[in-house]
Amino acid sequence: MTRIETSSDGSIQIEIADSAGYCWGVERAIDLSVEAAKDTSRPVFTHGDLIHNTYTVNKLRDEHDINSVREVNAAPKGAALIIRAHGVPPQTKLEAASAGLTVVDGTCPLVTNIHKKALQLLKDQYKIFVIGKASHPEVIGIVGAVEHAGGEAQVLESIADAEALPVMKRVGVVMQSTLVAHKAGDIVSVLTAKSREVMAINTICHVTTERQQEADHLSESCDAILVVGSPHSSNTKKLAEVCAKGGAPTHQVEGVTDLDLTWFAGKRHIGIHAGASSPVEVIEEIIAFLLDNLVESVA
Numbered sequence: 001m002t003r004i005e006t007s008s009d010g011s012i013q014i015e016i017a018d019s020a021g022y023c024w025g026v027e028r029a030i031d032l033s034v035e036a037a038k039d040t041s042r043p044v045f046t047h048g049d050l051i052h053n054t055y056t057v058n059k060l061r062d063e064h065d066i067n068s069v070r071e072v073n074a075a076p077k078g079a080a081l082i083i084r085a086h087g088v089p090p091q092t093k094l095e096a097a098s099a100g101l102t103v104v105d106g107t108c109p110l111v112t113n114i115h116k117k118a119l120q121l122l123k124d125q126y127k128i129f130v131i132g133k134a135s136h137p138e139v140i141g142i143v144g145a146v147e148h149a150g151g152e153a154q155v156l157e158s159i160a161d162a163e164a165l166p167v168m169k170r171v172g173v174v175m176q177s178t179l180v181a182h183k184a185g186d187i188v189s190v191l192t193a194k195s196r197e198v199m200a201i202n203t204i205c206h207v208t209t210e211r212q213q214e215a216d217h218l219s220e221s222c223d224a225i226l227v228v229g230s231p232h233s234s235n236t237k238k239l240a241e242v243c244a245k246g247g248a249p250t251h252q253v254e255g256v257t258d259l260d261l262t263w264f265a266g267k268r269h270i271g272i273h274a275g276a277s278s279p280v281e282v283i284e285e286i287i288a289f290l291l292d293n294l295v296e297s298v299a
């Protein structure tokens, strides 16, 4: 679903994806962090930046005194440590608890569910594969959960990774929550062709699916598209790829100051989408700026 805003002279339409902005998993992690910071008897740290968005990370620091640490042992004893929506391997939580930290678990329940599915596959004696990006924290957390339970999980990033595997018997698959569905499907097809049995569990989050469907729609209907999100956010990058599919010039911006009005010269139908870590106030600021400024720039 999308909403449409029209410039005051009616010449330009801006179509905004309904799902643009924080997903509920990210919103939940932010709410938990703000709640934890109300207890001022101890400092509060996030394990890595809570989300890939400078605006939000700075706001948490400036308004709630929430800072981030890369490693568990960088937080002082007695502090609260927030786990991000991506989750972590169980070992990380144990390490934090034994370092005297209070763990506040912001892992998205949908990510926790992927851990559970992977552990069930392990119990059912499948050879486990995780389709996703090996270096992504969510994937590191899933693999870590399987290893913590005494198993092994191999990450498949591409069709080539799957093609390089030998013939197998029982294969179990889970997926990073933010994958593009057809890419995961292509990899599962390769596994199916070389395995006696494949139990592929679609763990792509429904928010991601909705976001990608709206990106598909914008790519077909708009003549220029903005995707709001940090350059470090992998889900924003994937979204921009989907938006660009239809050939409309697609620009990734973090905030209103990154905009260049020359991008929209001659354009009449502009799409706006945003990754899961983009705050709604930043998106609305961009929309308001375009509505105020585009009329003259395009004329």
Ligand code: SF4
Residues within 6 Å of the ligand: 023, 024, 025, 026, 085, 086, 108, 109, 110, 111, 177, 178, 205, 206, 207, 208, 276
């Ligand atoms: S994208 Fe989905 S799985 Fe990931 S944090 Fe958001 S709601 Fe949770």
